[in-house]
Amino acid sequence: MRGAIVNRAALRAIAQWMVCAITLHALVGVARADDAAKEADEQNEATELQPILVEEKSPGDGALPERSFETAEDNVGFGETILTLPAWQGFASAAELLGQSVGAQIRRQGGREDFATLSVRGAPAGQVRILLDGVALGRADNAVVNMADLPLDSVERIELYRGFAPVGLTPISSASVVNLVTRQPTRAEFGVASGLGSFGSGKISAHAAAPVGTAASAAAFATFRTTDGDFEYFYNEGTDYNPNDGEVRKRANNQSDAVDVLLRYQRPLVEGLNLQLRDQGFYKDEGVPGLARKFPPHATLETVRNTSVVLVEDDDKRWAVESNLTYERKDLSGFGFQDNRGRTLASATQGRWSRQLGKSNFVSGSAEVAYETFRQTFTESVSVPDSSSDRWSLAMAGGDEWTLARWNLTASLQLRHQELWNGFDGTVADGSSNTTDRSTDPRVGLRWQPLAGLALKGNIATYYRPPTFDELFGTDGFTEGNPDLSPETGINRDIGWEWTASVPRFRRIEVGYAYFHNNIDDVILVIPNFQRVAKAINTAKARVRGHEARLELEGPHGFSLSANYTYQDAENRSPREYELGKQLASLAPHEAHTRLSWTQGRLFVAYDADLIGEHYIDTPNDKPPIPTRVTHSVALGFGPFAGGFRVMLEADNLGDDLTPDQIGFPLPGRAFFATLSWSSEGASDDRGTENHD
């Protein structure tokens, strides 16, 4: 019976996929007509305001990832673009690079390959929308994305939208958005990298791109990462008040092997239209070490995820229609009665569109229809029945950037609306197995450029995060469902400025500051209820205010400096007697990151310092706080040499700071990594260098 239900669900998803494909072709025709109209408009208008795009740098095989102040598609909000192209030549992870961004906090539970979540401006991880080429990675059964599972070697840039995101990126509101944009080589290139490091870490990465025929191109990226994760830490045997009762141990059952693959094929479909086929696969087999003081010895998690995408867009990317199909499976074993397999099949079709309207307006819109089904099977427990949940979603968004050129003023108005329909095939105590949610979220933003290089900005927007299947229906078998849950909601506000200076001998100077003031309401927590059963309830609220300051500097003689500082006052506004006015747990009030680098010819050296300030890890702030953690890291690179080779040596946490992370997990101490890479671009550079020399 359940199998039949799931099969029907799968059939629904496949049917939707087919309908979407047909719709896509229909839309192509419509879009072409629109394109013709656009061309006519262009001819009739004397001046066209192009969407303001960040000038994409061409980092090539540069030494280290670079940052720019604005995200590619939104210059009214405070965003950041991390150009990650060189990252494949080292050991860095996407989570690390994001954690070095202002306003972003990574909560790690161990080393690079271990579970990590992202909080932006104090918003919980589940409220931050993580996209891979625009495809959501958060699932309806669990909105939190493990940042350690994000690819990096195939990624060209990471866009971080703090608080406000363009409607062209996603029609769904959220506290913040991260979009990983994968590489789209336009010419033939090849590369391979191999590295080794502490704690049994290793990686092999390869990519190839080449033209296919006269107009098409194809690219393939693959990365394998492995680690034993067996770093040493002090295990106190659970006795926080007896330092004598403990010992230094090696982290056990913390190994992982992961593979991510990206295949891309693109070609002109007809004149002015391009077709892109993309497949992103991910596999990870990892031990689940649990808390330092509580580790099941053989628990493992196996994750399989594959996303296939068909994208049609016009040449100047003013519109696009995309349909994607995702399959994800997570097998948790070794926990006994909690062992389970969760399977997700998700499909979405999204359309994005933007165009000039008159001389002053740039309008854009997007819409998405999505279906997702999740089935959970418990392999050991006989008391928890299998269950299946599904969700239909319809989201629409429209926006206008109205520019008064005379005043150098741009006003951004956006409106998003989403409708959700959730269904569950089981029985929910005292509740319905079908629920709906909806939210309409406006955004208003203003950008004023009073002087060349100086931009003043301010934004306000609302957002929401619908409850997950687990919270609504108790799909994990150990949480009682609560179909009456309200979505988590929030209001983001910010104001600040960014200044880009032109100074002789400096390639780039950018300075920025933002004040943010966010309110979060109806946060869902899972709490044991009066029956001593865990149940999700809307119970928490918070106010997060803070300051962000950034400096990006590329000076003479190859010196660069990147520095940022975040202060946040994350105040618990829950009305409960012993929580009101306390600091939100696991959010450090002070965070700072500095990178100083020097590039000279084939050599580069970089120094990183990261500070995570003292912070509480419990809601009432009763426990002694986690002390300030400062880590120092250096990277040394050389290349290209010997026909395109580069070598990268990295030393992390040189001071061997063993301060635990925000929830008490042990973090690795001093670690060393070495990577040798070769790329065809490097070979070209090497020849160029030789010629130049």
Add this chain to the structure above:
Amino acid sequence: MTRPRHHAASVRLVFGGVALWLSLATHADGALCGDPSGDGFVRASDALGTLRAAVDGGYDRRADVRPEPSDDNPEAGDGKLTASDALAILKVAVSDELLDCAGANQRRTVVSTAAYDYTSAGIAVVDIDSHQAHWRGGSVGDDSVIRWQSDQAVVINREGSNSLQVIDVDQPGLPTVKECSVWDDFDPNPQDLVLLSPTKGYVTLYGSGKLLVIDPAILDPAVDPACDSLIVKRIDLGAFDGDGVPEMDQMVVIDGRLFVSLQRLNPYPQVHAPGKLAVIDTSTDTIIGSVDLTISNPFAATKGLVYDEFEKRIYVAGPGTHATDLSDGGIEVVNPQTLQSEGVLATGAELGGDLFDFVLAGSKRAYGVVAGQSANSVVEIDLEAGAVEQVLLSSTELISDIELTERGELWVASREDTDEINPGLRIFRISDNSELTPAPIPVGSLPFTLTFAP
């Protein structure tokens, strides 16, 4: 009236420089001052019984209520029964007032607190008369329960911490005297502690098949700082459950025999068979038998197994199948001499839901925390009729613990935290089931478990 603390029921014996702490019964289950009949009620018949005993030269500490405690004489009773004792009991029987007696040495309430979301926990000590509280937050494991044994407060830090933590409740700062791990294989999750002698004790492990035999002397900060020799022996109870983990819970020692309640969930958390009591000879630490229970999942969060020393009966209780079946479980009586169950006194159906805690007022009367379909309640239970006599308190938030003083005060750990009411300790007088606290007594955080101390 605020009375100074005293330690009437504990005697410190010093032999050759070795300090031994012997704990006499600081709290006897089913002992109510003024109730020598032991039925859980103070009635005129108790006064008459006291008078007869006085005439016959008999003695029962429950009836020894004169003289009353005072600043000059902080201890109730004089070690003998007189007509004045009978008269005092008679007055109380008709007035619903409270009595102290020779056995009632409870002057403080020691409370383990836990944050609303269980991210931290603390310890509080509340004066039983003035209700003044000391509290230290973040000082114990997140999932901790409190015991008073061998004249000391011992926190059992359960899942995640797996340790025993001795707290000095005489110091306002409530410092930790010593903490020792009972980590023994993967997350053993200690549940209960019995300190049998200065050198021998037992710890039940919920997540393991092994019952720990420990040396309590190691809890002395001057001895073995790393606690390497705390665990002396392991008694394998794995055979009581098919999966080797019988989910052992509460314990009591009676006449040299240790009784351990076993939930026998297999696979966890599935209820598949009735619970059992394992019986262990404390002189040899060998299993000498078991008691088959009628109820399943004996999970009531009592402070050890409830034993009525006057009626010589063990009371075992629990919810049975949790949440999905509110009719099973209940309160069952076991004869520790015959090792036989004497039947279920009240089922979940009769109590109105899952029973998660109960205290014995006497052979005919108990109080329990019962979780029904939409709320949990503190109820008075008629053990003879097997029925709820009165509902004292109901809440949709968790009522996590109840304990009864020998004076007849029922202390309730109320975690309700709303605009209308704050979390704290609420006290009910069981002579008329009226609430004595105009508002919950604040204890620094949300109360979780409580026990009484001299």
